[in-house]
Amino acid sequence: MFVTMIRAGVCLLMLITPQTLFAAQDQVIDTGSTCWMLISTALVLLMIPGLAMFYGGLVRTKNVLGTMMHSYVALAIIGVLWVVCGFSLTFGKGILGGIVGWNSDYFFLKGIDELVTNGIPEYIIAMFQGKFAIITPALISGALAERVYFRGYILFIALWFLFVYCPLCHWVWAPDGWLYNAGAKGVIDLAGGLVIHVSAGISALAAAVYLGPRKGFPKLAVQPNNLVMTLMGAGLLWVGWFGFNAGSTLQSGLDTARALTMTQISAASGALTWLIIEAMAFRKATALGFASGILAGLVAITPAAAVVQPLGALTLGALSSLVCYYALKGKLKFGYDDALDCFGIHGVGSGMGVLVLCFFIRDSWFASASEAIGRTWTVWDQLLVQLKGMGATLLLASVMTWVICIIVEKTVGFRINEEAEILGLDQSLHGERGYDFT
DSSP states (O other): OHHHHHHHHHHHHHHHSOSEEEOGGGOEEEHHHHHHHHHHHHHHHHHHHHHHHHHHHHSOGGGHHHHHHHHHHHHHHHHHHIIIIIHHHHHSEEETTTTEEEOGGGGGGTTOTTOEETTEEHHHHHHHHHHHHHHHHHHHHHHHTTSBOHHHHHHHHHHHIIIIIHHHHHHHHSTTOTTTTSSTTOOOOSSOIIIIIIHHHHHHHHHHHHHOOOTTTTTSOOOOSOHHHHHHHHHHHHHHHHHHHHGGGOSSSHHHHHHHHHHHHHHHHHHHHHHHHHHHHHSOOOHHHHHHHHHHHHHHHTTTTTTBOHHHHHHHHHHHHHHHHHHHHHHHHHTOOOTTOIIIIIIHHHHHHHHHGGGGBOHHHHHHHHHHHTSOOOHHHHHHHHHHHHHHHHHHHHHHHHHHHHHHHHHTOOBOOHHHHHHOHIIIIISOOSSOOO
8 A cells, every 4th residue: 555655646746747857967858859859860860761762763773772872871971970070070169260160078979978958968969960960961972873983982971071061060050150140040041951952962063063974974864763762762751851850949849840830831832833843844743753842842941941931831842843843954954964963952942942931931030030139130131141151051062072072083083984884883883783683
């Protein structure tokens, strides 16, 4: 009876006690936000196999494993670099005039063992941000598909992470970053419109131009080996994007609900718009077009999900599909071989979202920004900030990517030889086959 009474008392205490726990040094953990961030981290991780399937299905049969490996190996390379130095370089105190972060306590994550930030253990925030760092260079692999050495690609993403991603991430998301404090509330980039998609897109374009086109491009038609896999990959990316955007609020509250809702709306709008465009142009609805529309809607809402309302999300998704559709057509006109359209969708679609979001920001956000600076903050003020962020991203990513390509080519080699390209990445670089037809 006594034990039963104790158990009943404990249960009652748990019911009336706020759902928080106490960590080391009396730091309160918000279990609701912590739980959501754990889920969001897993959802963003899910995007890596989603991207691998999306890209893997689009290449020729002889390159499917090599292409998927480009996404998966980023989990290992960037996953280790993030722990060793990446977290410090992005979220440490700014040095060299704020170009990059630096905090020796963050190397090997040794200084965050007992740290809690806004009710969330810093380990979770570090791992969540680490998944962003992993997927960004993996996106670029779409432009390099079917024509780079695996060793060259590994060196490329390592250098790109250190000299493009880390500085840019610090500028936009670190509290002392110059774009974080560029005016009023700084540049608006909730989940990586600039940091991830525009940087990856323009870097993909620079790398594609440096490497040159695949053998036979554009006269030789490159047929996807498995559009079923590409559709599955697009579905996984859509699901993972809820963690990508809604998790970037770093809470479990109103902003989280807004971000998740706008993500869904924009993705659906983008997919529907692409279907309408194809119906008008070809009187057919293609699976590849539908998948492309999903991505176009998702990349456009990525920077804007926390500040726009449903009408804005619908508009951004539709506009993104429209501009991305014509950007893909422009690839053949200008003659660059962005194999899997990283620039045409991620760069163009998200770049459009970064700028156009200014015209759909909710009034309460402008009121809060105006109150913070003591004067009226307008759409045009914010557009100027967004343009500064866009210019800085394009300059850093394009110039550094070109330099990195030269370094990789001169050291370990980047563009594979003609014989290996004809044979395919799977056989020539990995000694395997994605599909055994024997």
